[in-house]
Amino acid sequence: MNKLKTLYIALFIAPLLISACSNEDEFIRVEDQYNLNPQTEMAKKLVNGTNLFVHIKKDTSYTVQEGLTATEISYVSHTGLAKKVFTFEVDLTKPNLSIEVSTPNNSPQFGMQQMTKQATFEDAEGHKVWAGVNADFFNTSNGTPQGIVYKEGLAIKTSVTDAVNTFFAILKNGKAFVGDQEDYETVKSSIQEAVGGRVTLVSNGILVTQTSPTLEPRTAIGVSQDGTKVYILVVDGRRFHYSNGMSYEELGQCLKAMGSYDAINLDGGGSSTFFIRNQPDFAANRFEIRNWPTDNGGMERAVGNGILIIKK
Template structure:
């Protein structure tokens, strides 16, 4: 009888060990599925060039850059259309991949800061897909404003002509077809803008930013992976500014970052070009308020 219970105990321990190893195995698979830390340059579409930068200093970094030439690219911008309801919220949250599938865009990033947002555990998160959220700052899709101007949230605006502007204010010009708000202007007239101090500015985090040349016809998208030790640990905003100055941009706007930072392409199959991390889970995408996409 004693040997029987001993044998059952061993079986139980083996079973428990196997069950405990499953999450670790899944996590390892996710880590190995991230884009390789290998530099890459690829033409995604005519006039759209993707570059993966891999750095080791000042810390491990993987940076994703997309340059879009509006003079030669046949793609048109699209901000996620809003759906204001009596609940006071302007839109239903979606992941960036869901936005790409639903609206048929070829390239997309996460967009504006939004609210509410809460993480109690990896299983208790708000918002999830379909949950209602509000947009921080002005948002315009297809010429229709669905989130009003809100002071302190500067905007990126795509005009009726094939040109974009970051006007330096929180309101887009009247002829704006697509408009999206960010959090901080990083570059103005080719120079880094003085920033406040604090963990949001000085900490190394995932980042998303968009920049323009002086003509407004060259679009630069930057997505920095972060919160992933030995792979890519993120950038501070001053470090992001320095990189943008090196690129020679004229103006640049910081968008929502952290677990929101996501870059997706459909060429034609959907691919996530970066390594998003939401609730500390690699490759897990966050449902966010709105997005900026480009479509045929």
């Protein structure tokens, strides 16, 4: 009898432990009933503005701060693959809401550090970090980013790796800007904050033709035509029943549907990180990663720099 009781307890507890240690409840299963009925405003934009969605398993939206809305969507794509995306919509017209660049230890020196750690060096009363994502591709030996870096109006790095490098910037007038190297020459004297990126996804409201069909975890960013709205998307990947990543073409479709007039791809793969602040105080665990980084089964990767959303 004791053996049977022990077996029953083991069978009952084991699934709970597995569930607690993973995002298994987000898995797409064959028995799921297909339903394309988006609930959140962001999901509606994506469904109506792309041809990528055939089934939404779950979509939720929440206000992190006034002017900062996060949305999480689990869905089946038009190719029959499970996907999980995370988005931020940032309204820069809201009082005291801003976007800043983070670096390891808040230093002008290059290196590598987890995004939730980078956030702690920027986080203070009157300057609270409420959300963030990873940013530019970087040298994995020393953390040197591929593209430009500006912090608080200071040009830390102005060189780029090659002709593909692009950038996201906050200008001194408070508006957001996405551009290529030709655009950089035009606006460089007006840059307050900036990080580099790579592939252009949307340019002047038009999707840029892509040639690579590869699906990967991605981080991408776009801006509205007037520069007052910023759209950020992270998609998880490399886990079949949970999420399989996106191609550049899919990423571009999503950023355009979200409202981007210009958009670029940032560093992805194991670097893709999407986090929020889950409490107003300064507890050690105040920053919560919402996505599933691919390194070591969900461990946050140390990256070269990032983008932080701050309430002053």
